[in-house]
Amino acid sequence: MKATEAQSAPQPAQERKREPAATLPQAAPTRSWVALALIGLLCAMLGFALAVQLRTVDSDQGLAGAREEDLARILADLESRQDRLRSEISEQQDLLEQLGSGEDSAAAAVEEARRQAEALAILNGTIPAVGPGLTITIRDPDSQVDSAILLDAVQELRGAGAETMQVAGVRIGVSSALVGEAGDVRIDGIEVSAPYEIVAIGESQTLATAMQIPGGVEDKVIQAGGSIDIVAADEVTVDALRPLDEPEYAEPAPDPDD
Amino acid sequence: MKGIRTGPLIPMLGLAAGVAAGVWLDPSVPAPLQPYLPIAVVAALDAVFGGVRARLDGIFDAKVFVVSFISNVVVAALIVFLGDQLGVGAQLSTAVIVVLGIRIFGNVAAIRRHLFRA
Numbered sequence: 001m002k003a004t005e006a007q008s009a010p011q012p013a014q015e016r017k018r019e020p021a022a023t024l025p026q027a028a029p030t031r032s033w034v035a036l037a038l039i040g041l042l043c044a045m046l047g048f049a050l051a052v053q054l055r056t057v058d059s060d061q062g063l064a065g066a067r068e069e070d071l072a073r074i075l076a077d078l079e080s081r082q083d084r085l086r087s088e089i090s091e092q093q094d095l096l097e098q099l100g101s102g103e104d105s106a107a108a109a110v111e112e113a114r115r116q117a118e119a120l121a122i123l124n125g126t127i128p129a130v131g132p133g134l135t136i137t138i139r140d141p142d143s144q145v146d147s148a149i150l151l152d153a154v155q156e157l158r159g160a161g162a163e164t165m166q167v168a169g170v171r172i173g174v175s176s177a178l179v180g181e182a183g184d185v186r187i188d189g190i191e192v193s194a195p196y197e198i199v200a201i202g203e204s205q206t207l208a209t210a211m212q213i214p215g216g217v218e219d220k221v222i223q224a225g226g227s228i229d230i231v232a233a234d235e236v237t238v239d240a241l242r243p244l245d246e247p248e249y250a251e252p253a254p255d256p257d258d
Numbered sequence: 259m260k261g262i263r264t265g266p267l268i269p270m271l272g273l274a275a276g277v278a279a280g281v282w283l284d285p286s287v288p289a290p291l292q293p294y295l296p297i298a299v300v301a302a303l304d305a306v307f308g309g310v311r312a313r314l315d316g317i318f319d320a321k322v323f324v325v326s327f328i329s330n331v332v333v334a335a336l337i338v339f340l341g342d343q344l345g346v347g348a349q350l351s352t353a354v355i356v357v358l359g360i361r362i363f364g365n366v367a368a369i370r371r372h373l374f375r376a
Contacts, residue, residue: 035320040272042327046302047276053295055280056287067293069348 122164125171128239129164133201134208135236137229140194143183144224150185150196151178153217157200160210164238165200168192171240182224188242194226204232269306293347294335297354301334302327304358307365314372334358 066074099105121127136153138145154172157165165172170187180186185193200207208230211217221228287295305327312318334354341350370376 032320035324036268038324039320040268042302042324043269043272043306044276044279046299046306047273047278048280049276049295049299049302051277051280052285052287053299055284056292056295067342067348 123174124244125164125166125173125240125242126244128237128241129201130235130237131163131201132204132234133162133165133199133232133236133238134204134211135231135233136198136200136211137231138194138196138198138221138226139228140182140196140221140224140226142225143194145185145194145196145221145226146182146224147178147180147185149217149220149224150187150198152220153198153211154178156210156213156217157198157202157207160202160206162200162202162207165198166238166240167198168196169240171238171242173242173245175245176242199236199238201236201238208232269309293342293351294338297334297338297351298331300355300358300362301330304361304365305330307362307369311365311368311372314369 118127122129134157138150138153150167154165154167154176167178167187170176170190170192172187176188178185178187183193184191185196211228211230218228218230305323308326309318309323312323337354338347338351341347344350
């Protein structure tokens with residue numbers, strides 16, 4: 001606005017008319033390249049400062065430079081918010097207690113715990129499981145199928161959603177290890193030999209597709225001179241068990257609510 | 259009001275480049291400068307709107323724009339700095355914002371009259 005006020009004075013006649021501007025070539029001298037560059041530079045600085053300020057406000061780092069009064073106001077805001085949240089917490093806790101003391105909720109909790117225990121037991125392989133799935137038989141007449149191919153099969157089956165499985169009578173769990181060269185494959189330290197029978201429970205169509213992808217398990221077995229049979233069934237049984245891995249060092253963290 | 263001397267091109271380009279640089283570099287504002295940056299930005303905005311209005315009035319002058327831009331920013335920052343020293347920084351910065359805000363409103367109203375004839 002200094003612009004508007006001050007400007008009419010020094011050069012009033014020159015530009016008062018707002019008619020087509022192209023008729024004002026004599027206006028050019030006032031605008032040197034320096035002026036243009038300065039205008040551009042100032043605008044750039046404005047944009048820069050604007051962006052930086054927006055970022056600063058956004059990231060809430062501004063407190064370090066804030067004034068005492070502002071800090072006091074912010075503190076008051078936060079305190080009232082804290083009070084609100086506190087009362088909300090106590091309301092919720094009351095609600096929680098009401099729910100927790102309900103009698104039928106105990107039975108529901110037990111039922112839920114039992115379901116969870118079963119699910120975990122199936123995942124860990126401590127109980128037998130039945131369900132739809134595949135029985136895969138890998139024959140290896142040339143002793144060329146090594147642990148890598150079997151591991152591939154296990155991983156592909158898992159990736160395709162197999163819920164639990166056993167390989168050559170050994171249940172596969174979270175810590176199962178498949179090692180060894182062809183003809184001397186060990187699963188969890190147990191020696192197994194061809195033909196390897198893999199039983200997996202899951203969506204059998206998906207599992208079968210996972211075995212048959214180009215370059216996948218089936219191709220590798222055939223390359224190794226073996227053959228593979230994939231039989232889907234509405235009910236297969238994974239009955240091999242594995243001992244529960246008792247954690248030696250880890251123990252449950254205390255419940256933060258207690 | 260078309261391209262009397264500058265098109266809006268150079269200021270626009272400058273603004274865009276500045277915003278891009280600010281976003282890209284993402285520098286953190288030094289703590290002592292933090293109270294002044296928003297004031298300086300508002301003061302600069304005031305100068306820019308004044309410049310746009312002057313251009314629409316056909317009385318834009320580059321020198322006046324540059325000088326008013328810089329002096330706006332410096333004076334605004336100085337007032338706030340002085341206020342901080344006197345212990346009334348928050349009030350004075352509010353005052354500066356109010357004054358600059360009124361001026362920006364006035365300028366925008368003038369620009370609006372030019373552009374929409376209303």
